[in-house]
Amino acid sequence: MALGFLDILYFGSFREAFGRDCERVDPPSHVLTVADLIEWLAVQGEPYASVFGDRSRVRAAVEGVSAAPGDSVFGAREVALFPPGGVL
Amino acid sequence: MALGFLDILYFGSFREAFGRDCERVDPPSHVLTVADLIEWLAVQGEPYASVFGDRSRVRAAVEGVSAAPGDSVFGAREVALFPPGGVL
Amino acid sequence: MIDVRIQSADFDPGRQLKRLEELHSGAVASFTGAVSMGAEIEAVQVEHYAALAKTELARIAEEAQERFSLSGVILIHRYGSFKLGDRLLFAAAACADAGNAQHACSFLIDALRARAPFWRKDLTSGGAARWFK
C-alpha cells in the first residue's frame, strides 16, 4: 500500500542545499518510518546523498510534531527534515 | 604576653542573645587563635556557654576580614563573632 | 503562569522580570542571549519552523514548570535579521526555591539549544555566510 503524496519541508542548511523549502514526493510502500523515509531519500542521488549522509545530523517532525527515527510517517501529509538548530 | 584589650562584635542571633552588639575583653595570653578565643569565651558562663556551644555555628572575622578557626587573633583590636548568615 | 512567545520584535527583559516578580514567589532567575562581539559577524539571520517551534517551546516550558515546581515561566525566541547586541532569546523562571529557579533556567536554555527549531546563519564582514555550529 502506497503512502500517497507526501510534502517534505526543509529548513536551515537543508533548505539551502536543496535550493527549495519543500517538495512533494511519492515514497514506495516500504517507507513506514522517519528512518525509512530518510533512507529512501538518501539513495535519490545528489544532493540527497550528501545532505542525508550523516544520519546523526538529521532531525524530523511529522505533522508539526517532533519525531524520532522510529516514528511512523504512514498516512502523514507533511514531514519536515532539518539539521540540529540553535542560535546560541 | 597578654593580647591586651580586644573588642568583640556580635551580629544576628548572637547580638540578641548577649543583648549588646559589642564588648571589650582582655583574654589570657594563651588565646592566640579564633578557636582559642571562642573556647575561652565558652567557659565564661551563660549566655556564652549556650551561644558558643555548637562551634560549627560560629563564624568569625578578624579586623573586618573573614577568618577560619586556626587564624590568629594575636595583636588584633577587633574580632567579630556571628552565626551563619543568609537571607534566602 | 506560562508565557511562550515566538516573535521577530524585540522585547524588554526588565519588563519580563517584573511580570515574574509580581508572582511574589521569592526567586526569579533569567537568561538573555544576544548577538555577541567577535568572530567578525556583521549580521545574523534566524529562520524557524513556526508550527514546530510553537509546540516544542510550549512543551519545554511545561516540562520546566512541572519538574522544578515553578510558579512562572517565560520563554521568548526571536527570528528574523539581527546585528551586534540584538537580543535573540530570553528564558526566565520564578520559584519559591532559589536553587530550583536557577536549575529551571539552565534547563530551559539547554532544552532550547537542543530542541528549538531555529536556524542561525552568520554573515561575516568579509561577505561570507555560514550556518551557526
Added chain:
Amino acid sequence: MIDVRIQSADFDPGRQLKRLEELHSGAVASFTGAVSMGAEIEAVQVEHYAALAKTELARIAEEAQERFSLSGVILIHRYGSFKLGDRLLFAAAACADAGNAQHACSFLIDALRARAPFWRKDLTSGGAARWFK
C-alpha cells in the same frame, strides 16, 4: 566590569540587566531574590556587618569573574526592613559563553548564601520573631 553594592535602597533589575547587556558579551544570566509569600511572614529585618560585607562581596564577585571568564558581574545586597515582595538581593553575570554565565550566577548565589554577613529576622503575623534558617 565588577559592581558590588550594599544598600538599603531598592534597585531596578531591568536597569542592571541593561548595563550588562551593553557589554555585548552575548549571554547575561541573573537572579533576583525577594521576600516571598507563605509562612505567615509579615515583615523581614536584615542586619549586616558593613566592613566584612564590603570585602566579602567584592571577593565573591572577583572569584566569579576569574573562574568563569566574565566580562561583567553585578552584586547588590540590601539591608533594612522589608515586606512581602520586596527585593533582597540581585546577582548577574555577563559572559561570551551561555553556560558560564549561568554557572557564574549560581556560584554567586551559593557564595552569598554561604559567606555574605547578612542576618535575616522574620516577624510573623502572630507577632513572633525568628531568625531565618
